[in-house]
Amino acid sequence: MTTTATPTTLTPAAENYLQRVRKALADLPEDEQEEILGDVAVQLADLAPSTDTDLEAALGSPEDFAGELREAAGMGTRPAPDGLWAALGRRLDEFRNRPAVRWWMAQWVRLRPYWLATRGWLLVASISVIYNRDPFVRFPLPEVLDEAWVGGAVVAASTWLSFRLARSPRRGRFVDVAFTAATLFYVSITLSGAFPLTQSLDEPHGGASYRGLLGTDGPITNLYPYDLDGNPTQVLLYDQEGRPVLTRPELRSGGYEPLVSDGKLIIPEDGGAIAIPLDDNGRPIPNLYPQEERPSPYRGAQPTIPTTTTWQP
Amino acid sequence: MDTTQVLKGLLDTAVLAIVAREDTYGYDIIRRLRAAGFDEVGEASVYGTLRRLYRGGYLTSQIVPSEEGPPRKYYGINAAGRDLLERSTKTWTHLAAVMNDLLDLTEEAA
Numbered sequence: 001m002t003t004t005a006t007p008t009t010l011t012p013a014a015e016n017y018l019q020r021v022r023k024a025l026a027d028l029p030e031d032e033q034e035e036i037l038g039d040v041a042v043q044l045a046d047l048a049p050s051t052d053t054d055l056e057a058a059l060g061s062p063e064d065f066a067g068e069l070r071e072a073a074g075m076g077t078r079p080a081p082d083g084l085w086a087a088l089g090r091r092l093d094e095f096r097n098r099p100a101v102r103w104w105m106a107q108w109v110r111l112r113p114y115w116l117a118t119r120g121w122l123l124v125a126s127i128s129v130i131y132n133r134d135p136f137v138r139f140p141l142p143e144v145l146d147e148a149w150v151g152g153a154v155v156a157a158s159t160w161l162s163f164r165l166a167r168s169p170r171r172g173r174f175v176d177v178a179f180t181a182a183t184l185f186y187v188s189i190t191l192s193g194a195f196p197l198t199q200s201l202d203e204p205h206g207g208a209s210y211r212g213l214l215g216t217d218g219p220i221t222n223l224y225p226y227d228l229d230g231n232p233t234q235v236l237l238y239d240q241e242g243r244p245v246l247t248r249p250e251l252r253s254g255g256y257e258p259l260v261s262d263g264k265l266i267i268p269e270d271g272g273a274i275a276i277p278l279d280d281n282g283r284p285i286p287n288l289y290p291q292e293e294r295p296s297p298y299r300g301a302q303p304t305i306p307t308t309t310t311w312q313p
Numbered sequence: 314m315d316t317t318q319v320l321k322g323l324l325d326t327a328v329l330a331i332v333a334r335e336d337t338y339g340y341d342i343i344r345r346l347r348a349a350g351f352d353e354v355g356e357a358s359v360y361g362t363l364r365r366l367y368r369g370g371y372l373t374s375q376i377v378p379s380e381e382g383p384p385r386k387y388y389g390i391n392a393a394g395r396d397l398l399e400r401s402t403k404t405w406t407h408l409a410a411v412m413n414d415l416l417d418l419t420e421e422a423a
Contacts, residue, residue: 032364038386039360043340045383065357072324072361073368 014044024066120159126186326401336389
């Protein structure tokens with residue numbers, strides 16, 4: 001009596017080797033394949049306890065290994081299949097057996113665990129970038145549902161799934177490929193900046209990092225207030241934390257030499273100047289004190305409406 | 314002299330001889346063959362030989378849990394295997410004697 005003994009603790013390199021042997025024996029009955037691969041897998045588990053073992057150097061290429069095994073088992077050589085796919089498969093095998101390609105494949109096998117871990121994180125992080133305005137406030141944990149701990153849990157689950165899928169048998173390979181495709185898809189969208197789902201009051205034009213006031217047609221660079229009779233007038237504008245709203249970029253960047261007169265900050269504007277009251281320390285006096293307000297997640301571009309307003313004369 | 318080709322002809326007997334001592338698994342058979350002096354024996358050849366002998370009805374197999382790793386498939390010899398080993402041993406003993414005689418004659422002539 002016999003049953004197949006297939007170890008579950010193969011390294012990625014050993015798993016890759018075993019899959020290639022399986023492919024080279026694909027024409028044999030499935031139970032025969034499983035019997036043979038069960039034996040080989042045990043040796044691979046013993047032979048490759050770490051990812052540094054070069055299995056091809058120790059055992060030869062998987063295709064040669066399968067050929068030698070067939071000969072010793074009296075199973076004959078593998079019939080050469082006909083057709084375009086078979087020809088492409090042979091070309092691919094020849095390509096894989098080139099020394100340079102084998103060297104690169106060995107490096108890839110060595111780095112694959114790191115890629116699998118990164119893949120799990122990348123998928124969650126890139127989706128988080130797309131659906132959140134600023135998901136990397138708590139880097140490296142992306143925020144999910146506005147919570148970093150949820151993001152951490154989802155990253156852990158995604159990373160586990162990434163490793164699990166990488167070990168899936170032949171029939172589950174397409175799920176593994178789909179996982180990679182989804183990751184690359186979201187990453188490419190994130191890198192391209194073309195994620196309309198993130199459109200917000202701050203970033204309506206494809207993710208540009210513009211932080212000023214925005215109108216429906218683009219950035220607002222100045223404001224011209226008029227009274228109800230249509231006459232130009234002057235007002236002081238303050239943001240939600242009581243800071244003066246300045247429409248001159250150089251004033252924000254510090255490239256402006258402030259002119260203080262009579263306890264007020266004089267700012268030249270088109271057609272005149274405006275004066276902002278200063279306190280004893282020379283700072284603009286806020287006229288609107290901070291309110292209980294937090295940034296909106298910007299889903300649907302709905303800013304949070306202040307609940308309380310306190311005016312300071 | 315290509316020892317690989319000679320070894321292929323002897324591998325069945327060598328494998329049967331190892332399994333006849335005690336039940337064991339493929340990788341251990343390879344190690345024992347190498348320890349005995351068959352340095353060039355290929356892993357794939359041993360696994361193929363085991364499959365052929367098993368399918369030919371000369372070996373039994375069973376899965377045995379291992380404390381050091383995954384479960385291993387242990388091969389054992391049965392009556393048909395012992396009979397084949399006995400016949401192979403006689404053939405080898407005869408051939409070895411003939412070869413030794415031939416080589417002794419050659420050395421004496423030299």
